[in-house]
Amino acid sequence: MLxxxxxxxxxxxxxxxxxxxxxxxxxxxxxxxxxxxVVACDLGLDELQQVRATVAAxxxxxEIDHSVVLETANxxxxxxxxxxxxxxxxxxxxxxxxxxxxxxAMAELTRVLRPGxxxxxxxxxxxxxxICWKLSSDYHAxxxxxxxxxxxxxxxxxxxxxxxxxxxxxxxxSHALHSPYWWLRCAIGPDRPIEDHRLVRLYHRFLTxxxxxxxxxxxxxxRLLNPVLGKSLVVYGTKPAHTPDVAPDRVxxxxxxxxxxxxxxxxxxxxxxxxxxxxxxx
Numbered sequence: 001m002l003x004x005x006x007x008x009x010x011x012x013x014x015x016x017x018x019x020x021x022x023x024x025x026x027x028x029x030x031x032x033x034x035x036x037x038v039v040a041c042d043l044g045l046d047e048l049q050q051v052r053a054t055v056a057a058x059x060x061x062x063e064i065d066h067s068v069v070l071e072t073a074n075x076x077x078x079x080x081x082x083x084x085x086x087x088x089x090x091x092x093x094x095x096x097x098x099x100x101x102x103x104x105a106m107a108e109l110t111r112v113l114r115p116g117x118x119x120x121x122x123x124x125x126x127x128x129x130x131i132c133w134k135l136s137s138d139y140h141a142x143x144x145x146x147x148x149x150x151x152x153x154x155x156x157x158x159x160x161x162x163x164x165x166x167x168x169x170x171x172x173x174s175h176a177l178h179s180p181y182w183w184l185r186c187a188i189g190p191d192r193p194i195e196d197h198r199l200v201r202l203y204h205r206f207l208t209x210x211x212x213x214x215x216x217x218x219x220x221x222x223r224l225l226n227p228v229l230g231k232s233l234v235v236y237g238t239k240p241a242h243t244p245d246v247a248p249d250r251v252x253x254x255x256x257x258x259x260x261x262x263x264x265x266x267x268x269x270x271x272x273x274x275x276x277x278x279x280x281x282x
Contacts, residue, residue, distance in 0.1 A: 001211045004027060006030065009091070011089050013034065014035060015036045016037050017037065017038050017087060018087045020041050020042075020091065020092040022040035022048075023042060024051065028040040028070070032055065032058070032068050035065060036068065037069040038068070039087070040072050041080070045074055078101050080108045086112045087117060089117060091120050093121075097151070097152065102160070114239065115241045116239065118238045120236050122234045122235075123152045124233070125230050128179040128230075129148070131179075132182055132186045135183060136190055139186050166239055167237055167238050168235060175230060175232050176226045177225070178207065181200070184199060
């Protein structure tokens with residue numbers, strides 16, 4: 001299930017893509033399938049290990065070309081361990097709402113994107129998110145450590161991207177059918193196991209079926225409902241050839257690093273693989 005639209009992002013084979021807050025790799029996997037070289041970056045080491053293992057299996061199954069490169073990085077979004085202009089494309093999916101200093105993170109995303117490169121930032125859309133917050137304080141911070149710390153409106157996110165030096169060129173909503181599921185989860189308690197409540201359990205099974213089968217009827221229904229109920233807001237921007245200087249205190253501490261392209265043979269899933277390096281920011 002993808003939130004960002006790769007066609008609108010302009011992803012091409014051979015592009016260098018940063019998947020910030022990659023989680024278990026859904027956007028990274030599709031980018032690799034499309035022939036991009038990917039750096040999957042996350043604070044969770046377990047998630048990065050799972051991404052490496054899954055990509056190794058994808059190579060073994062010939063799902064992706066052996067010439068593409070995957071690297072993983074364990075890093076902080078406000079102190080990215082990459083050199084200026086390292087990436088052609090950047091995806092930050094469902095990340096910004098977790099970061100206290102989102103201005104610093106936005107500045108870093110702009111810094112590591114090359115001039116002319118494109119970025120997709122996705123966040124929970126305002127209306128579905130406000131309902132979740134109203135239904136349960138256990139859904140967001142401070143009750144949840146590392147949880148959502150803010151709600152973004154469409155104009156707010158676009159303004160923040162523009163202030164960071166990006167030219168915004170489009171937006172849309174995604175995953176309308178997922179909003180009622182999260183309202184149900186919040187209503188009964190988001191920490192309760194899915195199997196504890198019959199309605200939540202059935203809705204979860206429906207969403208799993210929908211993701212796997214992607215029937216035409218639910219795809220049409222999702223598109224019709226997205227403008228109002230879409231769970232995620234996606235905003236696209238590009239970095240112009242000449243961008244305003246970022247305040248020195250935002251980047252002075254940032255170590256320079258350029259992802260290394262490794263040999264074209266398929267990697268193993270161990271962290272010592274020549275294609276897979278984990279960079280830890282102190």
